[in-house]
């Protein structure tokens with residue numbers, strides 16, 4: 301697989317990830333009025349790895365995730381998946397291309413049970429148009445059965461099967477985050493982008509999350525993780541990009557970026 305855009309990280313110092321890129325953003329700029337949320341940002345997520353995206357508040361991490369998943373269109377620059385330019389694709393095509401994501405704040409589906417939440421999550425399946433209703437009923441039932449089996453298997457995997465019939469509004473913050481990952485997994489993605497998976501999650505469930513992400517990576521899933529929890533980043537990520545003011549500041553292993561004075565300065569500057 302070729303790398304599409306020249307890696308600015310080389311010029312910025314730190315260690316460049318030499319593995320093939322699964323997802324690349326090339327000189328992406330996004331403005332909100334006079335505010336530059338992303339400023340010619342270039343970085344990549346390596347195939348089969350767990351890449352961390354960190355940076356102080358307002359650095360542009362969530363905006364970048366939104367651009368990567370088609371929710372926000374960049375003013376300029378491109379997004380490439382396995383070398384193909386996907387910048388202008390409609391948002392639903394991103395899932396078909398093998399991408400799924402979770403959100404910083406889990407969408408509330410309060411009155412549904414935990415199991416229903418998974419059954420009603422978007423997934424790849426046959427259309428439900430008139431043609432499908434007339435000719436595809438048997439196939440539709442087979443798919444619904446397979447979906448239920450899969451939903452159960454996923455709930456067992458994330459340790460929430462015993463809560464399947466409970467309203468999802470009663471779940472803890474961490475359980476909701478795990479359920480959101482399970483919803484993403486229904487798409488059978490090759491790449492999952494997690495937006496602050498550790499926020500509001502208790503230490504035992506954080507361990508559960510670490511175990512799940514490692515297990516999925518071993519099965520071949522690629523991850524991109526936006527996170528403020530440095531313990532989670534250190535435990536999971538084989539490569540970390542540090543963003544500041546809409547740009548890539550420095551990249552490297554967790555150990556490398558932890559001792560980089562520019563990283564310390566970016567965080568202290570934001571706190572000042």
Ligand SMILES: Nc1ncnc2c1ncn2[C@@H]1O[C@H](COP(=O)(O)OP(=O)(O)OP(=O)(O)O)[C@@H](O)[C@H]1O
Pocket residue numbers: 332335336337355356357358359360361362363364
């Ligand atoms: N829809 C929007 N309209 C206007 N400004 C926005 C919008 N989305 C983001 N911004 C601004 O863009 C900048 C980058 O925001 P973004 O949420 O991407 O940062 P972040 O690194 O994810 O921050 P945090 O760690 O606090 O979540 C911020 O100054 C933010 O206020």
